[in-house]
Amino acid sequence: MRAVQMKNISAAARSLHLTPAAASHRIMQLENRIGARLLNRTTRALHPTEEGLVFYEHALEVLEAIERAESSIATAGGEPIGALRVTAPIGFGRRILGPLIVQFHERYPKVRVNLRLSDRLIDLLDEAVDIAIRMANPVDSSFIARNLEDCERVLCASPDYLDRKGRPREPGELIDHNCLVLRFPGSPQVRWRLQAPDGVVAVPATGDFDADEGDVLTEWALHGGGIVMKPYWEVAEHIRSGNLEVVLADYPPEPVKLMLMYPHRNLVPAKLRVFIDFMAEQKSLLPDVSHFGGSGKVVRFGT
Structure with missing residues (x-):
């Protein structure tokens, strides 16, 4: 089943902690x-x-039946x-979700958690994922989206x-800079959406470096590679220490x-219901970055 979902035997094998030869x-x-x-x-x-499609569809029915049985037992036994x-995204998974x-x-204790960290937007149905934690603005109404923060x-x-x-x-001057971009194979042109006094400005983000892993972009920025867009909480300590400096503070990116x-x-x-409730009950998942100090400052409209 996993090979069909991921369209690749090697990738399916890795997700199941098998060698490609063993999976084949x-x-x-x-x-x-x-x-x-x-x-x-x-x-x-x-x-x-x-024949494989027929087998796959029946296998899905079997797994769903097992899941219903487990849920019924859990409900009866409490x-x-x-x-x-x-x-979840790699940075959030490493720093925040792991301890949680x-x-x-x-x-x-009877719920086994299989955590898959990726900055790529994983297809939940294709890769048989129960729930995703994302930092984005929801666009797909075929999924239930519950805002945490x-x-x-x-x-x-x-x-x-x-x-x-x-x-x-001003935002237009970014065209003369090396923008460090989170990009995946086949992804469209990246445009950074910045908040201006008269509305949102969408600026093409171009440069010599792009990566599919957010922590690499931070390292490039720290080593003088260019300008990066990051969640405040991921770079707050670097800004406080003076290793990174806020750029275009009067034009902050749109929040997600x-x-x-x-x-x-x-x-x-x-098992899914209690995880949703557990995450929702956390008072604050993201570190407090209401002020940076050091060489960086944050300007918010209306403050």
Whole structure:
């Protein structure tokens, strides 16, 4: 099933802590047992055969039945049980969610948490994820989105870079700077949306570096590589220490929402329901960055 969802045997194997050879062997054993080819494999892609699609759909029904059974038992016994698949951005997962998962497991010891960290927007259905924690503004109404907190962001760069390249005074001057961009294969042109007194200004963010992992962008900025857009809480200490300096403080980026996203379903399993409640009860997930001090400052309209 995971190979079909991820369209790649090697990726599916890694997600299940198997070697690609072991995963391929298991698929071959399954095909031999049922007497039909389930997957067509090429060097670039993997596609289920007609028989494979039928098998996959029935397998999904079996897993859903198991999930319903687990949820029923949990409801009757008063204790959630089963595996919960969670995805989150890398920085948030490392710094904030990791310790919370330990607390969650102490409260619900029969819930096994499979945490997948990625700055890529994972397809929850394709990759069989139960719930995602994202820093974004919801656009897909096919999922339930529950807001946890607003997440303000900042443009920043090292003082060394700004001494060499100059300090932009208005958004249009960013075109003359090296913008450090979070980008994935196939992603469109990145535009930074900045708040101006007359409304939002969308500025193309271009430069010599891009990466699919946010912490790399921070390291590039610290080493004088260019200007980066980051959540305040991720770079607050660097700004307080003077290693990074706020850029265009009068034109802060639009904030995004820290939210939970999960698919619509008739029955929300107990393991998912208690995780949603656990995250919602946290008084403040993001560190307090109401002021920076040091060489950086934050200007908010209306304050």
